[in-house]
Amino acid sequence: MSAARLPGTVVAVTGGARGIGCSIAEHLRDAGARVVLGDIDTAAVAATGSRLGAAAALALDVTDPASFADFLAKAETAAGPVDVLINNAGIMPVGRFTGESDTITRRILEVNVLGVMNGTKAALPQMLSRGRGHIVNIASLAGENPTPGMATYCASKQAVLGFTEAMRLECRGSGVHFSAVLPTFTRTELIAGTKAPMGLLAEPEDVARAVTRLIARPRRRVTVTRAAGVAMAFNKLTPRAFGEFTARRMGVHRIFTDEVDRAARADYDRRVGNTPEG
Ligand SMILES: NC(=O)c1ccc[n+]([C@@H]2O[C@H](COP(=O)([O-])OP(=O)(O)OC[C@H]3O[C@@H](n4cnc5c(N)ncnc54)[C@H](O)[C@@H]3O)[C@@H](O)[C@H]2O)c1
Secondary structure, eight states: OOSOOOTTOEEEEETTTSHHHHHHHHHHHHTTOEEEEEESOHHHHHHHHHHHTOSEEEEOOTTOHHHHHHHHHHHHHHHSSOSEEEEOOOOOOOSOGGGOOHHHHHHHHIIIIIHHHHHHHHHHHHHHHHTOEEEEEEOOGGGTSOOTTOHHHHHHHHHHHHHHHHHHHHTTTTTEEEEEEEEOSBSSGGGTTSOOOGGGOBOHHHHHHHHHHHHHSOOSEEEESHHHHHHHHHHHHSOHHHHHHHHHHTTHHHHTTTTOOTTTTHHHHHHHTOSTTO
16 A cells, blocks of 8 residues: 555546556555546456445446547546546557557557547546646556567557657646656566566556555656666666667567467457457
8 A cells, every 4th residue: 555645536547447457546545536447348347346446437448539538427427527547558469560460550559559649638628627637647668668579569658658748748837747657567467478577577556556656746757666767777878789688688589579378378368359360
């Protein structure tokens, strides 16, 4: 549990059925916030919502602007005007780009990038008219560390970082804050069947604590874990060739290409539509 207190703050969390979104919702609830969950997995979000005692648990497809508008309207009815929107829903199919179907390339960009933009378009006008609000976008360290085997995902998260920063500047002085959260690999179904570098692995609770603190005290950007953030900052200071050499020695170029355990990842791939049928 985070020490931050957010009594009565209304927070809408996308992709809240499981993983990082679920943990964020739990920590925010413990901090006194009224939390509304949205997810494309309606059965899972309903179960998570009742387990957490959420103000509402709703169907949401972040790729569909009408669905997002409906989600926010219902969130307001259930809990009051939305103070904070957490754009957390995201997918990460992995493998060599040449083997990625057109459908899944488009899907990654639709969920990870357009999903964030749709949410911002839907939530921002009301926040601006109230003169306060906070949009928190869950990006990734992968947005700053291009990694073989996740080219489209890296591109999507880099897009989220650029979008968040531009919106932060565009809304400066309006009372509406924009923040990007950059988690390292985090123990959820999203990394199933991969050998994500253990030394850099975070727990969903680490991200949730950071987000809870971030809402209490808005900042431009937060990296989770601190150690991963320090490693990234150090990497930026060293010559590129050294960084690439070290990454290859660690076998990073194989982790999300040749060394993926497809059987262990089958459930995740099915859930996000990464199947031969697309
Ligand atoms: N797990 C990691 O290693 C890691 C690291 C850095 C960033 N992230 C980011 O954190 C966020 C959450 O990831 P996670 O690890 O909890 O994944 P997860 O798969 O455990 O949960 C993601 C949730 O998003 C939902 N979702 C997917 N598409 C949706 C859509 N179109 N509309 C609404 N909901 C949708 C899923 O149903 C699922 O419940 C993602 O944006 C991810 O890119 C994860």
